[in-house]
Amino acid sequence: MTQTDRRVLISAPGKVILFGEHAVVHKKLAVAASLGLRTYLHLEENETGQCRLHLPDVDIDLTWPLSELSLNVDRKALDTDHPDNIPEEIKQQFESWMGVTTKENQRRAVLSFLYLFFVLKTDKPASFGFTISTRSTLPVGAGLGSSASFASCISTALLVLFNHIPIGFTQSEKKESYLDTINRFAYKAEQVIHGNPSGLDNSVCVFGGALSFRRGERFVPLEGFQSLQLLLTNTKVPRSTNALVAGVGAKKEKYPNVINPILDSIDNISLRCCEAFKSGSKEDLAQELEDLVDMNHCLLHALGVSHSSLEKVRVITEEFGVKTKLTGAGGGGCALSVIRDDVNVETTNLVAKKLAEEGYDCYRTLLGGTGVNAVVLGDDSLDQTWLLNADRETLESHAI
Amino acid sequence: MTQTDRRVLISAPGKVILFGEHAVVHKKLAVAASLGLRTYLHLEENETGQCRLHLPDVDIDLTWPLSELSLNVDRKALDTDHPDNIPEEIKQQFESWMGVTTKENQRRAVLSFLYLFFVLKTDKPASFGFTISTRSTLPVGAGLGSSASFASCISTALLVLFNHIPIGFTQSEKKESYLDTINRFAYKAEQVIHGNPSGLDNSVCVFGGALSFRRGERFVPLEGFQSLQLLLTNTKVPRSTNALVAGVGAKKEKYPNVINPILDSIDNISLRCCEAFKSGSKEDLAQELEDLVDMNHCLLHALGVSHSSLEKVRVITEEFGVKTKLTGAGGGGCALSVIRDDVNVETTNLVAKKLAEEGYDCYRTLLGGTGVNAVVLGDDSLDQTWLLNADRETLESHAI
Numbered sequence: 183m184t185q186t187d188r189r190v191l192i193s194a195p196g197k198v199i200l201f202g203e204h205a206v207v208h209k210k211l212a213v214a215a216s217l218g219l220r221t222y223l224h225l226e227e228n229e230t231g232q233c234r235l236h237l238p239d240v241d242i243d244l245t246w247p248l249s250e251l252s253l254n255v256d257r258k259a260l261d262t263d264h265p266d267n268i269p270e271e272i273k274q275q276f277e278s279w280m281g282v283t284t285k286e287n288q289r290r291a292v293l294s295f296l297y298l299f300f301v302l303k304t305d306k307p308a309s310f311g312f313t314i315s316t317r318s319t320l321p322v323g324a325g326l327g328s329s330a331s332f333a334s335c336i337s338t339a340l341l342v343l344f345n346h347i348p349i350g351f352t353q354s355e356k357k358e359s360y361l362d363t364i365n366r367f368a369y370k371a372e373q374v375i376h377g378n379p380s381g382l383d384n385s386v387c388v389f390g391g392a393l394s395f396r397r398g399e400r401f402v403p404l405e406g407f408q409s410l411q412l413l414l415t416n417t418k419v420p421r422s423t424n425a426l427v428a429g430v431g432a433k434k435e436k437y438p439n440v441i442n443p444i445l446d447s448i449d450n451i452s453l454r455c456c457e458a459f460k461s462g463s464k465e466d467l468a469q470e471l472e473d474l475v476d477m478n479h480c481l482l483h484a485l486g487v488s489h490s491s492l493e494k495v496r497v498i499t500e501e502f503g504v505k506t507k508l509t510g511a512g513g514g515g516c517a518l519s520v521i522r523d524d525v526n527v528e529t530t531n532l533v534a535k536k537l538a539e540e541g542y543d544c545y546r547t548l549l550g551g552t553g554v555n556a557v558v559l560g561d562d563s564l565d566q567t568w569l570l571n572a573d574r575e576t577l578e579s580h581a582i
Numbered sequence: 583m584t585q586t587d588r589r590v591l592i593s594a595p596g597k598v599i600l601f602g603e604h605a606v607v608h609k610k611l612a613v614a615a616s617l618g619l620r621t622y623l624h625l626e627e628n629e630t631g632q633c634r635l636h637l638p639d640v641d642i643d644l645t646w647p648l649s650e651l652s653l654n655v656d657r658k659a660l661d662t663d664h665p666d667n668i669p670e671e672i673k674q675q676f677e678s679w680m681g682v683t684t685k686e687n688q689r690r691a692v693l694s695f696l697y698l699f700f701v702l703k704t705d706k707p708a709s710f711g712f713t714i715s716t717r718s719t720l721p722v723g724a725g726l727g728s729s730a731s732f733a734s735c736i737s738t739a740l741l742v743l744f745n746h747i748p749i750g751f752t753q754s755e756k757k758e759s760y761l762d763t764i765n766r767f768a769y770k771a772e773q774v775i776h777g778n779p780s781g782l783d784n785s786v787c788v789f790g791g792a793l794s795f796r797r798g799e800r801f802v803p804l805e806g807f808q809s810l811q812l813l814l815t816n817t818k819v820p821r822s823t824n825a826l827v828a829g830v831g832a833k834k835e836k837y838p839n840v841i842n843p844i845l846d847s848i849d850n851i852s853l854r855c856c857e858a859f860k861s862g863s864k865e866d867l868a869q870e871l872e873d874l875v876d877m878n879h880c881l882l883h884a885l886g887v888s889h890s891s892l893e894k895v896r897v898i899t900e901e902f903g904v905k906t907k908l909t910g911a912g913g914g915g916c917a918l919s920v921i922r923d924d925v926n927v928e929t930t931n932l933v934a935k936k937l938a939e940e941g942y943d944c945y946r947t948l949l950g951g952t953g954v955n956a957v958v959l960g961d962d963s964l965d966q967t968w969l970l971n972a973d974r975e976t977l978e979s980h981a982i
Contacts, residue, residue, distance in 0.1 A: 255870035440877060441842035447884075450603075464641035473833075477840060477884045484847075484880035490897065497893060 325510025330383030390553030419514025725910025730783030790953030819914025887912030
């Protein structure tokens, strides 16, 4: 296998908001953590002179001769504060390469790739070609950071491909600096996808572990953070994050003296979570997290962002003594349940079965997955087809 | 019919806590209101020389010759700050009249009667006799003030019987003063029954309408209070009020910065309720009460005093757009649902049917029933048997 044939498996975790969703909009502290569920990116360098972008999760498979992927304008024009502000003629060129990608999520996925490609590309031989394929074990649009996870992978792939960072960046002494670089470009990709993201999602996906954050301040890694077992339930009830956020705002305006203390209480739940990781024994920690999860959910319900499906998940898990809260925007979407170490596998299986019977998707995973990672795949058989067909355990065992 | 044959129907409403249960223990404002569900007391004066106390709800039917109901000690000894502090020899005499009333609630019902009887009795001819029969449409031990309602009726009956107040006290110019007197003795009876009651329950039962209260302060009638339709659901799940109160205290101790703002929020919910009655139009009022009911329940849930049965009631009523909160101690017990004027009868029937299918008892009634009342029954046929067998509508039509 030559250098140009190398295959790289890049992966980045999803994220989940542990505490403080909605309250964070009103400058309260929130805590988010990475997940065991990840997005995987298979990067194959070859000598085809072609670039193939294969994103089966959003039904994209585009191939361009690399000789055609060139801009008529100065590349420096891409260096704007927000990718939306690039010159109109570049946007038009991007659109011309887009093909028949009519759906907005397809368009934005391809655009984020093209944008980073032109920002990061360096000179290569004429025969140089590559294929990028991705696959995610994260549900899309469920508030679990699937786009940030994708953005982190794409950013890493292009940084590695054009030799801005070494493949072994996680083993490097300069790891933190490399991760900062990945995160900076992942944020750019997130801007292309989401407009004005907070930067939290990509930070969690890139660095892994858990972060606390308050609007307008820097993210702070959680001291003493420990991995925890988690059951995620996707109710698959669609909802509008914007409408839910607006609803809380309207309630706060109508009942300020009722809502403001609720937001303060949530602020203190997030603070307590940070303290619990810093100082608690694993048992105390589990107990406290259960208490905080339960209280935070009730407060979110008081804010009006729960949903009958989420309440049903809580009733089902509560029967087994498992504490659950909504995570993210609410109004449907996902619920997270903390699984204590002393909850046996049979119980967790039974809970998951009962939830599945209601038509919900269940994911057993860990809170606090490793951040973005890249490994060289030595075996030629581990190609794109393998990526698309391998089960989750196999992917995880190769990726981290 | 002679004067000594007169029959009087006395009645007093139950009470429901609208907002602020549990928080009130921590000096937050609470709001309680009377109910359309009442306790009825049938007082018959006769010339049997006997006193009959007939309380079928607690399975009591005792008859004493009035000549035997006399104390060996000075009656002034009854004038203590708390009925528990009366001399031991009086207690022993009370016990000797008790008969085979082994259950604590039976004992306390009879004791409260005997205590008030000796405090209030005046000289009467030797032939003087009377029968007191009671019947309640309130569920017992469900946090709906059944004992305070009973205490208010007994207090009124004995005050009327011994001519301390006129039967027509509600039409009198001195009504307020008479109600104060009734309330003072109703509180004494509540002390016999409950030990250390707050005095809220009997105040609501005696005065009717709605009151706000904060521990250590005087009760304040709600300005502009309007009657509202209510659905009460008794889950019949037994619970210990003391254990629930202690649980909230323990949570407050463990998570003060989380729980204190929740209690503040509840305080402001009660305040907002008072303001809403003072200033709101009926439609705004209904909307606001629904919002406050919903938020207050979620906050009580956050305090840990809900129960799966109460959550089920909320899920069922929510399907019909009806807002529900637990009322009283929680952990089971009763839930109250606000029924807006624009909710049609069919919907309310359907909700009640669904709740009954779960095994719960449903009561459709009004918030803000009239306080204690007494009417002379002109018709001889309206005797104790009538009282025990009449339906709720018939009793209500005679009593108020």
